[in-house]
Amino acid sequence: MPLVRQSTVERPKMSEAAYERLRDAIVRGELVPGEKIRDGDLAEMLGLSRTPVREALTRLAESGLVESKPGVYTRVSTLNQHDVAANLAVLKALDSLAMESAVPRLTERDIQTMRQANTNFATAVKRQDVSRALAADDAFHHVIIEAAGNPVIARIVEQLHPQLHRILYRKFSGLLGGEETINHHEELILACEQGDAQVAAAMSGEHWSHLGDLISGLFDSDELSS
Numbered sequence: 001m002p003l004v005r006q007s008t009v010e011r012p013k014m015s016e017a018a019y020e021r022l023r024d025a026i027v028r029g030e031l032v033p034g035e036k037i038r039d040g041d042l043a044e045m046l047g048l049s050r051t052p053v054r055e056a057l058t059r060l061a062e063s064g065l066v067e068s069k070p071g072v073y074t075r076v077s078t079l080n081q082h083d084v085a086a087n088l089a090v091l092k093a094l095d096s097l098a099m100e101s102a103v104p105r106l107t108e109r110d111i112q113t114m115r116q117a118n119t120n121f122a123t124a125v126k127r128q129d130v131s132r133a134l135a136a137d138d139a140f141h142h143v144i145i146e147a148a149g150n151p152v153i154a155r156i157v158e159q160l161h162p163q164l165h166r167i168l169y170r171k172f173s174g175l176l177g178g179e180e181t182i183n184h185h186e187e188l189i190l191a192c193e194q195g196d197a198q199v200a201a202a203m204s205g206e207h208w209s210h211l212g213d214l215i216s217g218l219f220d221s222d223e224l225s226s
Helices: 006-027 039-046 050-062 081-105 108-127 130-148 151-170 179-193 197-220
Strands: 066-069 073-076
Touching: 006 039, 006 050, 006 151, 039 050, 050 066, 081 130, 081 151, 081 197, 108 130, 108 179, 130 151, 179 197
Parallel strands: none
Antiparallel strands: 066 073
């Protein structure tokens, strides 16, 4: 007879809640680079036991948001130019692969969802609402990732995105904000409507390369030194 305790069912939900809360706090700068983290303090703050908090910290470490030395420290990771560049290279490759797989599968509803997401993005940019803008941008690209039908792509993108979001949240207006990204989204939608997967993938790759150059410039000018 199976024995399933209620705590066993609920713990993954608590762990996910802890992960999302801590991830967002790091992305938004509520927890700053280099800040030490104590699981007991976090557990008390979140109203959880230490176990889901520790599980969340393990996931954050896998995403590069937290670094630790057993028995010495656990802290919010600093922004490292080499690591960010490696992150961007993988995201660029995965996005191009997703485009090539997804475009032939996109439905009219998918196109409408992308168009609405870009409208939401434009509205958020106008209001200078970074959180909503990033959410709308994620929603736009999520259509492609879902249509690609590759769970490995989805899993890795979810793991790597928060590190990029840390930078976008701090420097949004110079990296994603404005007409350039809105127009890029519209051009991608047009390529998707025409079923041209290669053009869409190439456009996406160029956009990632441009974003990478901008971020590299921020590191070179010490604007992302921590």
